[in-house]
Amino acid sequence: MTSAKHAHVVGLGLIGASVALALGEAGWVVTGNDTDPGVVERALASGVIASRVADAALALVIIATPAGVVAEVAHEVLSRHDDPTLVVTDVAGVKGAIVRDVVEPRFLGGHPMAGSELRGLAGARADLFQGCTWVLTPTEATPADLYTRLHGYLREVGANVVAVASGDHDRLVALASHVPHLLAGALMNQAAAAAREDAVLLQLAAGGFRDMTRVAAGDPAIWPDILFENREAVSGALLALEGRLAILRDALEQRDRDALETSLTSAAVARRQLPGRALDSDNMAYLRVLVADRPGSLARVTMTASEMLVNIFDIEIAHAIEGNKGTLLLAVDETQAERFMDALRGLDFGVVREK
Amino acid sequence: MTSAKHAHVVGLGLIGASVALALGEAGWVVTGNDTDPGVVERALASGVIASRVADAALALVIIATPAGVVAEVAHEVLSRHDDPTLVVTDVAGVKGAIVRDVVEPRFLGGHPMAGSELRGLAGARADLFQGCTWVLTPTEATPADLYTRLHGYLREVGANVVAVASGDHDRLVALASHVPHLLAGALMNQAAAAAREDAVLLQLAAGGFRDMTRVAAGDPAIWPDILFENREAVSGALLALEGRLAILRDALEQRDRDALETSLTSAAVARRQLPGRALDSDNMAYLRVLVADRPGSLARVTMTASEMLVNIFDIEIAHAIEGNKGTLLLAVDETQAERFMDALRGLDFGVVREK
Numbered sequence: 001m002t003s004a005k006h007a008h009v010v011g012l013g014l015i016g017a018s019v020a021l022a023l024g025e026a027g028w029v030v031t032g033n034d035t036d037p038g039v040v041e042r043a044l045a046s047g048v049i050a051s052r053v054a055d056a057a058l059a060l061v062i063i064a065t066p067a068g069v070v071a072e073v074a075h076e077v078l079s080r081h082d083d084p085t086l087v088v089t090d091v092a093g094v095k096g097a098i099v100r101d102v103v104e105p106r107f108l109g110g111h112p113m114a115g116s117e118l119r120g121l122a123g124a125r126a127d128l129f130q131g132c133t134w135v136l137t138p139t140e141a142t143p144a145d146l147y148t149r150l151h152g153y154l155r156e157v158g159a160n161v162v163a164v165a166s167g168d169h170d171r172l173v174a175l176a177s178h179v180p181h182l183l184a185g186a187l188m189n190q191a192a193a194a195a196r197e198d199a200v201l202l203q204l205a206a207g208g209f210r211d212m213t214r215v216a217a218g219d220p221a222i223w224p225d226i227l228f229e230n231r232e233a234v235s236g237a238l239l240a241l242e243g244r245l246a247i248l249r250d251a252l253e254q255r256d257r258d259a260l261e262t263s264l265t266s267a268a269v270a271r272r273q274l275p276g277r278a279l280d281s282d283n284m285a286y287l288r289v290l291v292a293d294r295p296g297s298l299a300r301v302t303m304t305a306s307e308m309l310v311n312i313f314d315i316e317i318a319h320a321i322e323g324n325k326g327t328l329l330l331a332v333d334e335t336q337a338e339r340f341m342d343a344l345r346g347l348d349f350g351v352v353r354e355k
Numbered sequence: 356m357t358s359a360k361h362a363h364v365v366g367l368g369l370i371g372a373s374v375a376l377a378l379g380e381a382g383w384v385v386t387g388n389d390t391d392p393g394v395v396e397r398a399l400a401s402g403v404i405a406s407r408v409a410d411a412a413l414a415l416v417i418i419a420t421p422a423g424v425v426a427e428v429a430h431e432v433l434s435r436h437d438d439p440t441l442v443v444t445d446v447a448g449v450k451g452a453i454v455r456d457v458v459e460p461r462f463l464g465g466h467p468m469a470g471s472e473l474r475g476l477a478g479a480r481a482d483l484f485q486g487c488t489w490v491l492t493p494t495e496a497t498p499a500d501l502y503t504r505l506h507g508y509l510r511e512v513g514a515n516v517v518a519v520a521s522g523d524h525d526r527l528v529a530l531a532s533h534v535p536h537l538l539a540g541a542l543m544n545q546a547a548a549a550a551r552e553d554a555v556l557l558q559l560a561a562g563g564f565r566d567m568t569r570v571a572a573g574d575p576a577i578w579p580d581i582l583f584e585n586r587e588a589v590s591g592a593l594l595a596l597e598g599r600l601a602i603l604r605d606a607l608e609q610r611d612r613d614a615l616e617t618s619l620t621s622a623a624v625a626r627r628q629l630p631g632r633a634l635d636s637d638n639m640a641y642l643r644v645l646v647a648d649r650p651g652s653l654a655r656v657t658m659t660a661s662e663m664l665v666n667i668f669d670i671e672i673a674h675a676i677e678g679n680k681g682t683l684l685l686a687v688d689e690t691q692a693e694r695f696m697d698a699l700r701g702l703d704f705g706v707v708r709e710k
Contacts, residue, residue, distance in 0.1 A: 113561030117626070133558050162558045169559070175546050176559040180567045183538060185622035186599040190592070191530050192625035200661040202630055203488050203517045204524070204531040206468030208570040210629065212535045215563040217626040220619035224612045231607055237545070238604045242597050244541040249593045252586055257579045264575035267540035270547035271472070271572040274565065275557055306555040 004029045007060040007153075010073055011035075012043045014116055014219070015091045016064025017124030020048050022157035025126045029056070039121055048124065060087050060153055067092035068225045071101040078104045087150045093173060093222075094229040095137045095166035108150055109137040109166060112159060113177070117217035127158065134159035137166040138303075140296035144317055144328065147298050151315045160311055163302030174233035178226065179241060182234070184216040275309060285337035288318060289328040290350035297349070301328060304343055310336045329354070359384045362415040362508075365428055366390075367398045369471055369574070370446045371419030372479030375403050377512035380481045384411070390420075394476055403479065415442050415508055422447035422580045426456040433459045442505045448528065448577075449584040450492045450521035463505055464492040464521060467514060468532070472572035482513065489514035492521040493658075495651035499672055499683065502653050506670045515666055518657030529588035533581065534596060537589070539571040630664060640692035643673060644683040645705035652704070656683060659698055665691045684709070 007023050009016045009032035020030045020043070032049035034040050043049045058081060063073050070090045077088055089110040092098055099109045114132040116123050134154045138147055151161045164172070191209070195201040227234055251259035291297035305312050314331035332340055341351045364375045364387035375385045375398070387404035389395050398404045413436060418428050425445045432443055444465040447453055454464045469487040471478050489509045493502055506516045519527070546564070550556040582589055606614035646652035660667050669686035687695055696706045 113559055115561070115563060133561060135559065160558075162555065164555055164559070168553060168555070172549065172553055172556045172559050175549050176556055176564045177561065179545075180542060180564050182600070182603050183542065184563075184567060184626075185619050186596060186603060187535060187538065188622040188626050189618060190534075190596055190599060192621070194527065194530050195625075198523060198527055198662070199664055200517065200519055200523070200658075201527045201531055203515075203661060203664060204468055204490065204519070204527050205629060206470070206488060206532065208470060208539075209531045209535050211566040211569050212539060213622075213626050213629075214566050216619070216622040218623065220616060220623045223619050224615045227607055227615060228610055228612075231610075235604055235607055238600055238607075241541060241545055242600050242604075244545060245537070245593055245597050245600075248537050248541060249590055249597075252582055252590055252593075255583055255586075257583075260579045260582060261575060263544060264540050264571070264578050266547070267543040267568075267571040268573065268575045270550075271539075271543050271568050274560060274568075303555075306558060307553070309554055309558060 005059040005153075006031070006054060006056045007062065008032060008054045008058055009049065009062045009064055010077070011064035011066075012039050012048065013064060013120050013222075014118065014123045015112065015114070015128075016062065017043060017048050017121045018114075018126065018128040019062050019064060019091070019112075019157065021124055021126035022129055023060075023153075024048070026156040028156075031055075042121055046121075048121065057083055058086055060089070060150075063088065063090040065090075066222060066225055067094055067098070067229055070098050074098075074102045074104075074107055078102075078106060085149075087146055087153070089136075089150055093177065093226045094170055095135075096170045097229060099137050099139065099166040103141070105141060105143055106146065108142055108146055110150070110154075111135040111137075111169065111173070115215065115218055117214055119219040129154075130158035132159050134161050135164050135169055136161060136302075137169055138163055138299040139166075140299060142299055144291065144298040144326065147302065148315050148317055148328075151312070155314065162306045162311075163299065164306055165299070165303060170230050171233045174230055174237045178230055178234045179237045181215055181218075181223065182227075182238065183241070184213045188213040188216045281311070281313060281331075281333040283334035284313060284331045285334045286354035287330045287332060287337065287341060288352045288354060289330060289344060291326060291328055298328070300347060301330075301344065301349065304347065305330075305332070305340060308336070308340060308343060310340045360414040360508075361386070361409060361411045362417065363387060363409045363413055364404065364417045364419055365432070366419035366421075367394050367403065368419060368475050368577075369473065369478045370467060370469070370483075371417065372398060372403050372476045373469075373481070373483040374417050374419065374446070374467075374512065376479055376481035377484055378415075378508075379403070381511040383511075386410075397476055401476075403476065412438055413441055415444070415505075418443065418445040418447075420445075421577060422449055422453070422584055425453050429453075429457045429459075429462055433457075433461060440504075442501055442508070444491075444505060448532065448581045449525055450490075451525045452584060454492050454494065454521040458496070460496060460498055461501065463497055463501055465505070465509075466490040466492075466524065466528070470570065470573055472569055474574040484509075485513035487514050489516050490519050490524055491516060491657075492524055493518055493654040494521075495654060497653055499646065499653040499681065502657065503670050503672055503683075506667070510669065517661045517666075518654065519661055520654070520658060525585050526588045529585055529592045533585055533589045534592045536570055536573075536578065537582075537593065538596070539568045543568040543571045636666070636668060636686075636688040638689035639668060639686045640689045641709035642685045642687060642692065642696060643707045643709060644685060644699060646681060646683055653683070655702060656685075656699065656704065659702065660685075660687070660695060663691070663695060663698060665695045
């Protein structure tokens with residue numbers, strides 16, 4: 001009898017297979033499946049999964065299918081397994097509809113902000129999530145113990161876990177991921193069209209161009225679902241971006257040096273201030289947060305951290321929580337601790353610092 | 356008495372100082388200057404340059420000033436030095452006006468397709484040009500010996516030298532560099548504006564977003580000159596890109612899956628086919644090209660290679676060329692040799708292959 005935890009991955013594409021590899025490296029027994037029997041064969045042969053079917057009690061099921069079928073698969077998984085400590089999560093890039101659809105308290109939506117220009121099983125890497133932001137979308141009803149368990153599992157694959165409300169997530173990934181993806185595609189297509197006349201263009205495509213179009217090499221098949229699902233936010237952000245480009249073009253045509261410099265300077269300042277990957281902290285502060293029996297306390301605490309760019313490196317339940325009552329033990333960076341404690345107190349949480 | 360070659364760099368920003376470092380590592384004696392005395396002090400103190408003033412015959416002067424003053428500096432350098440074997444080149448991002456203005460046969464325009472989000476002397480790196488495409492813009496009047504010498508010098512800093520007509524260069528870098536730069540800035544500004552409301556957006560900015568906005572962190576001050584100088588091409592390309600985005604937005608709003616998939620798939624295919632860095636070849640073919648006394652032979656041979664994405668790893672004059680008469684010895688990749696020879700024969704050049 002082994003004490004290894006068991007996980008099952010549904011969908012062995014780039015993300016699913018990378019999760020399987022990462023959990024495997026962290027000592028988990030990982031099973032998995034895919035609608036493509038050839039993919040399953042290769043995943044078995046290369047040791048990405050130990051078997052097709054879970055043969056022990058599962059701690060975790062990761063649904064890494066296309067976004068359009070996540071809810072259906074989640075309902076099926078939840079009805080097949082009745083273990084109350086099971087955590088079911090997904091990796092879809094749009095969260096609103098899924099979180100609205102799958103209200104079972106053992107389901108918690110997720111989205112790792114990781115990708116690769118490689119596709120499918122062949123592109124999978126055990127270290128894909130090292131330092132990556134992995135969004136969880138708790139609701140008012142999310143049990144604290146479910147959240148803390150999944151947080152811990154995702155820390156095992158190296159991710160930096162961030163809590164965001166599903167609606168906010170969708171609005172913000174339109175800006176941070178979906179529009180950039182469309183942009184990379186448009187830029188690449190524009191250059192490719194010109195290169196059909198002047199092949200030398202491809203020789204002039206230096207590091208900047210390569211950087212900007214890298215995501216366009218990813219799997220195109222997953223994108224229409226994501227974009228349709230998040231249609232309104234993407235369309236609005238795209239229109240606003242077209243407006244920004246038209247303003248820049250106007251400044252260029254009017255030779256308005258100030259306007260161009262102001263715009264490029266504010267972009268440079270913002271880009272240089274982008275926070276880097278926070279894998280760990282040199283000096284950790286441990287906070288004890290008293291969460292009364294108000295619903296949604298867990299979501300409020302974790303989302304407040306996210307909004308303040310405070311990384312929660314560890315989150316545990318210090319005393320057994322029934323419903324939403326009890327104590328959360330959080331590990332955060334020392335330099336952010338006081339500010340975060342003040343914010344939590346402002347929300348009427350009791351907070352004490354562990355010595 | 357040493358046999359080291361001497362170079363002088365005017366303008367010790369990111370590119371100028373990196374050229375100085377790279378030449379220094381290749382065994383050159385490098386002097387240099389900058390309008391900012393503090394920069395010169397730091398360049399001297401850190402050994403980027405050996406001195407402020409050249410104290411020996413110069414083989415190479417690199418003008419790495421802002422684009423707007425290149426022609427003026429070039430005229431001054433050329434009038435101060437009368438050594439016929441001197442090569443004067445520049446690194447400005449727009450070439451048409453400079454090449455039209457500086458017609459001296461010892462000047463040959465250049466543009467290394469390299470950059471960094473770091474700025475100035477402090478960001479300089481000796482390996483910045485390793486594998487980078489370095490465009491030269493020969494004209495019909497460019498002497499073959501001038502071109503072959505500069506090609507050799509740039510190979511010493513690790514660059515992959517490509518010949519492109521100055522007008523073509525400007526039109527194509529609008530697509531490959533100038534528009535992408537504006538785009539990166541607009542994308543970063545849009546995200547920064549949203550992050551002022553929702554700071555968590557910055558946590559969601561994953562690798563793709565970071566890649567796409569990386570160039571926006573570069574020095575904003577150099578860009579207005581570049582953009583104004585290449586105004587027409589940039590404005591046209593920007594307008595066309597806005598059109599592409601509007602078409603994607605329309606497909607999204609109409610839920611036109613085919614249109615989205617077709618567009619994203621063609622982008623993915625094109626991105627995966629982007630040629631990588633060609634530093635060297637496993638199997639080199641050596642071609643002897645007879646260039647008759649027609650003007651512009653050197654430009655035609657080298658630009659034909661560029662158009663065909665054939666890398667010329669080495670180029671030498673096999674017999675002394677007077678005017679434009681003689682023999683060029685080219686080293687190209689074995690797999691590209693036959694195709695390239697056919698093309699040159701189609702242009703009435705005699706070509707034989709060295710055993």
